[in-house]
Amino acid sequence: MISIIVPVYNSASTLPNCIESLLTQTYPDFEILLIDDGSKDTSSSLCDMYMSQDSRIRTFHKVNGGVSSARNLGIKQAKGEYITFCDADDSFEPDALSFFYNTISQYNPDIIRTSYKKKFASGKQEEVKSDALYTITDKEQVFVITEKNNYYGFLWNSCFKAQLVKKHLLDESISWCEDHIYSAECMADANLVIISPKITYIYNCNDIQELGHGNNLSQSMMDYKKVISIALKEKDIKMKIYKSNNEVITYANKAFESKMWIALYFSFYSSDFFAPLKIIAKYFNYNLKVLYNTWKFYIHNKYRKYIITLSHMKHIDLHFLFLCYSTVAQATM
Template sequence: MYLSNPMVSVIVPVYNAESTLRRCADSILEQSYPDLELILVDDGSKDASPLICDSYMQKDARVRVIHKPNSGASATRNLGIAEARGHYLQFVDSDDWLTPDATEKLVAAAEAHQADLVIADFYRVSGKLVASKHRVMPVGVMTRREYASKMMENPASFYYGVLWNKLYRRDLVVQHHLEMNPALRICEDFMFNLEYLRVARYIVAVPSPVYYYVRTKNSIVSQTYGMTTLKIRLAAFDEYKQFYMDVLDEKAYQKARLKVYRFLVDVAMDGVVLPKPAPGTRSLKAADSPETLDDDWDL
């Protein structure tokens, strides 16, 4: 059922975000679309974040605050989903913020096209620099298969893997018992999106940016990952491959198979500095192209 003014539940996981939380919360509460609730889920923060959350709840009836012991981003978002009352779900990270009409644009697209998923462009913020991320997506409604084929063209892009540039139907999430995997430190948003796409019939893209994504220092610099992280990334690849085998027919999958394999390289090497190789062995180098690192998402 599609409504004229459906409520949107905006879920923000909060952990030690005292320096950015106000900017984030203000951008949500000042949206041109007023029919929303803001759910701030404090994940055991040790700074002033809990007090900031409570202050917003005291001054705006649309804000609900949940305080809980630290358990990670996945469990925090899952709790937000469980407490949500809106027709749609929207996710925002506490160090990022929305454009003033973000929610209005997402809801308008969903309602106009009776879409199960809305996906939008975004801005990348690095220091004082702001750049728009332009994606080549068809305007209008796509089927699951059409969307999957388009996603295949740039499989490791932030655009497809993250939660925060999308609008989801809460009833589909609840009906199909979808949630983030608390056991995963990385890839949980990507895995959630793949599961959601299995039940979403129609997807629509919003061409204009609606979100300011702040790329922090820790996400820019190379990091050393252990075998656990690599195994998670390989498991993500297996899910990705299975998704395409399920969504596309055999002929279409075989035609696009090399792009799926390219994804394995992207997710295995994105931003990774591998441990020093043993003597006499060959070392592997992560891609160092600025454009590649800029477009890929941090699994």
């Protein structure tokens, strides 16, 4: 049996489509665990309604604790030999579980990682696929091929052997990139990983969820210190995998730098006037170009409603304003 864990929080508008995609799977031997994480909308009653209609569904209600605590409860309660995940605003392809079952029967892997389809609010679609089917026992290769194919650390395009995931629990103190850290821990402990070009998952996202596309990254405010802590923890786990393949270092550094840019961005919202320069000094080797470009992004987001006005005031020079900021900050640090 395959267990599907679905964390639910205020998802009444998307949950029916998610659950229907699971109930209509071509492979029948599964259970769905709906983990209601203290929803304030009608999600809770929807979970109970679906449970009453299908014996394969079990619902658990808990005090709100975040997606990690919801997934942990699901992992502890799961009865299947394998466990997979689905977010309440996404869906499975109809033959997703059939593919997992066939792959399990053929290889008995610890982890299966598959391709996925991104569907944007604008109507745009994008497929994220590996270039081939890989059966990997080398831990360094697992990490490198995962990164090369843009699979990263998502849980929802993966199926895990239950005895593996039950050895690890997600860090409930974080709710951003918690899946990346957890996946890295599981991959480091896996003996056989299958990476497949088969699409099993449909990931619904707004265009603005793609970093660099859209301009309201600031709507989801994060503590830059927490982002730094997460980046350091993830890099430490990945570097423990390293033995001789230098690509591990390359991809670990790339992921780290990406998260540090996010930390830099949110540091501009901090009450610590010097925070951005401290990050540039410690993690970007005093790269003022990175600092300037990030500062411009921050200014554009925070003061977007004034941008049109500013654009018509020719005496307003962002380069000059930035120079003033950086000069004062460095002089007073």
